[in-house]
Each structure stands twice: as C-alpha cells, then as structure tokens.
Amino acid sequence: MTRQRRVILEELRKENIHPTADLLYEMVRKRMPKISLGTVYRNLEILTALGEIQTLEISGSQKRYDGIPQKHYHIRCVHCGRMDDAPIAPLSTLEDELYGATVYTIMGHRLEFMGLCPECSRDEEARRVAEQLLGIPTEPAKPTDQN
Amino acid sequence: MTRQRRVILEELRKENIHPTADLLYEMVRKRMPKISLGTVYRNLEILTALGEIQTLEISGSQKRYDGIPQKHYHIRCVHCGRMDDAPIAPLSTLEDELYGATVYTIMGHRLEFMGLCPECSRDEEARRVAEQLLGIPTEPAKPTDQN
DNA sequence: GTCTCTGCAAAGCATTTGCAACTGC
DNA sequence: GCAGTTGCAAATGCTTTGCAGAGAC
Numbered sequence: 001m002t003r004q005r006r007v008i009l010e011e012l013r014k015e016n017i018h019p020t021a022d023l024l025y026e027m028v029r030k031r032m033p034k035i036s037l038g039t040v041y042r043n044l045e046i047l048t049a050l051g052e053i054q055t056l057e058i059s060g061s062q063k064r065y066d067g068i069p070q071k072h073y074h075i076r077c078v079h080c081g082r083m084d085d086a087p088i089a090p091l092s093t094l095e096d097e098l099y100g101a102t103v104y105t106i107m108g109h110r111l112e113f114m115g116l117c118p119e120c121s122r123d124e125e126a127r128r129v130a131e132q133l134l135g136i137p138t139e140p141a142k143p144t145d146q147n
Numbered sequence: 148m149t150r151q152r153r154v155i156l157e158e159l160r161k162e163n164i165h166p167t168a169d170l171l172y173e174m175v176r177k178r179m180p181k182i183s184l185g186t187v188y189r190n191l192e193i194l195t196a197l198g199e200i201q202t203l204e205i206s207g208s209q210k211r212y213d214g215i216p217q218k219h220y221h222i223r224c225v226h227c228g229r230m231d232d233a234p235i236a237p238l239s240t241l242e243d244e245l246y247g248a249t250v251y252t253i254m255g256h257r258l259e260f261m262g263l264c265p266e267c268s269r270d271e272e273a274r275r276v277a278e279q280l281l282g283i284p285t286e287p288a289k290p291t292d293q294n
Numbered sequence: 295g296t297c298t299c300t301g302c303a304a305a306g307c308a309t310t311t312g313c314a315a316c317t318g319c
Numbered sequence: 320g321c322a323g324t325t326g327c328a329a330a331t332g333c334t335t336t337g338c339a340g341a342g343a344c
Binding site for chain 1: 323324325326327328334
Binding site: 002003020045 | 307308309310311317318
C-alpha cells in the first residue's frame with residue numbers, strides 16, 4: 001500500500017461521486033502534483049481486483065469508479081454523464097429466473113437507470129437530445145395496461 | 148438507403164449474433180470486398196438513430212450491435228465477450244420504484260447479465276479469471292436466507 | 295443536379311504498457 | 320535487499336472524421 005494508492009482510495013471515497021479516471025486524477029493531483037495518470041489507472045485496477053472499489057463498465061464512453069464495493073445499482077444522466085446511486089435494493093432473485101433458460105453460467109448482473117439529472121432536466125435542449133438518444137417519441141406515450 | 152447500408156443491415160439481422168463492428172465488417176466484406184470499416188461505423192450509427200438497430204455499449208470493451216430494435220436484455224460472457232439475448236421479459240415496473248425517490252428524470256434502464264458461455268464454462272482458467280473479475284470468492288458462497 | 299454517402303487515411307481519445315528509477319516493508 | 324510500484328512517454332485499440340470522388344434519387 002503505497003502513498004499513491006492510499007490517496008487515490010481516500011479521494012475516491014471522500015464524496016460519493018463516481019468519477020472518471022481523469023477527474024479522479026485531477027482530484028488526487030491537488031494533493032500529489034507529481035502523480036501520473038498511468039498510476040491512477042493501475043491502482044484503480046488493483047483496487048478493483050482487491051474488492052476495495054468497483055469499476056463501473058455499463059454503457060457510456062469512459063469508465064467510472066465507485067469507492068463502495070457493495071453491490072448496488074446506479075442512475076446515469078445521459079446528457080452530462082453524472083452518476084449517482086439508485087435508491088433501490090438489489091434484485092436478488094433476478095438471476096434465478098435464468099436458471100435452466102440459458103446455456104450460460106450466470107455469475108452476476110448489472111442494472112443501470114438512465115435519465116436526466118436535475119440540472120439537465122431543466123435544459124430543453126438536453127431533453128430533446130436525451131429522447132433522441134433513447135428512442136423516446138417526442139409525444140410522451142402513456143403507459144399501456146398490458147405492456 | 149445505399150447498397151452498403153442495406154447489406155450491413157441484412158448481415159446484422161441474418162443471425163442473432165451481436166457482432167462487434169469489425170466482425171460485422173468481415174461479414175459484409177464477403178459480399179462487398181471494397182467496403183471500408185469507416186462506412187460500417189457510420190451506418191451503424193445512422194441505423195441506430197433511425198431506430199432500426201440497437202447499439203450495445205459496454206464501456207471498456209468494444210461496442211456490439213443488435214439488429215433487433217425492440218427492448219430486451221442481454222447476457223454477456225465475461226471471458227470471450229459473446230453476447231446473447233437474455234430469456235427474460237422486460238421489467239416494466241422497475242422504473243416506477245424510483246419515482247419520488249430520486250432527483251433524476253428517469254427515461255429508461257438497462258439490464259445485463261454476466262457469466263460464462265458454454266465454451267468458456269468448460270475452461271477452468273476462464274472460470275478463475277471471471278471470478279476474479281467479478282469479485283466472486285473462489286469458494287462459492289451459499290446464498291443466505293436474508294440477503 | 296444536388297445532397298448524401300463512400301473509401302481511404304489520418305486523427306482522436308481512453309486506456310495500457312515498457313522501462314529505468316525509486317520505495318515500502 | 321528486493322519485489323512491487325512509480326513517473327514518463329510511447330503504444331494500443333476502437334472509433335470518429337476530413338476530404339475528394341462516386342452514387343442515389
């Protein structure tokens with residue numbers, strides 16, 4: 001456990017944001033100006049393997065990192081990329097539904113909600129971009145009874 | 148609708164594999180040897196925007212493309228990257244659970260199962276790699292009653 | 295005829311890696 | 320003292336883009 005590794009872990013856990021590697025790099029750099037981005041990446045990989053943190057790999061271009069190792073779901077702003085924890089308990093029985101129905105050995109699942117964060121919700125342009133992105137018709141469809 | 152676009156769509160829908168751009172490029176090249184990879188990427192993007200296909204984004208690895216535009220879930224082999232449709236119906240009520248519990252405007256969700264495909268399941272080394280990757284203890288833990 | 299699309303090659307960008315110097319234990 | 324780690328820079332691999340010519344309608 002080097003000083004770099006400790007500081008990276010501390011900064012990641014300081015607030016419950018889910019930073020990208022380069023944002024975390026900037027955060028760490030305020031305390032250790034000479035640290036390199038490569039070191040940040042290497043340690044994030046090691047910390048993930050140690051089970052200290054989580055690497056969030058669902059959709060989007062950049063990976064994000066989560067200082068909380070326990071299983072939980074996330075919600076992501078499709079416009080600005082902001083991520084937060086989703087206030088919903090893990091669906092522990094979900095994987096059972098696939099037993100016998102698939103040829104795979106199931107080992108886990110990931111659930112991610114997509115939407116707009118409060119800031120982007122206010123932005124009319126962001127709404128349009130988001131609806132386009134998710135294939136949502138401009139006229140919001142009412143949920144049907146059987147769907 | 149150019150010939151290239153049509154062939155790309157046809158090849159993507161031919162079998163229900165979920166190819167990466169370069170695999171699809173190889174498939175298309177058998178019919179159109181002079182097509183370029185850039186054209187494949189451009190058309191996959193356009194077809195996604197048109198709602199004809201889906202782009203499956205898994206950050207950290209390659210994107211995969213799905214010729215079926217309807218919502219459905221996937222299952223991914225964490226060792227070889229193979230993807231198949233998950234035989235489970237969309238959870239239409241999932242997003243309701245977040246109403247009022249989050250500051251986000253929810254617009255959708257994505258659920259992905261992870262595991263090993265039949266081929267990789269047989270590979271002892273693949274199992275070890277996968278367990279490491281997903282933070283699963285080597286000694287398979289029995290499911291507890293309340294968890 | 296015009297506007298879009300193509301092939302090609304180069305650029306972009308997040309992430310990984312080789313290497314020699316350094317450090318924690 | 321030595322295995323493991325760092326900073327740096329270059330490499331990698333997927334994806335996107337600029338451009339001039341070609342094709343769809």
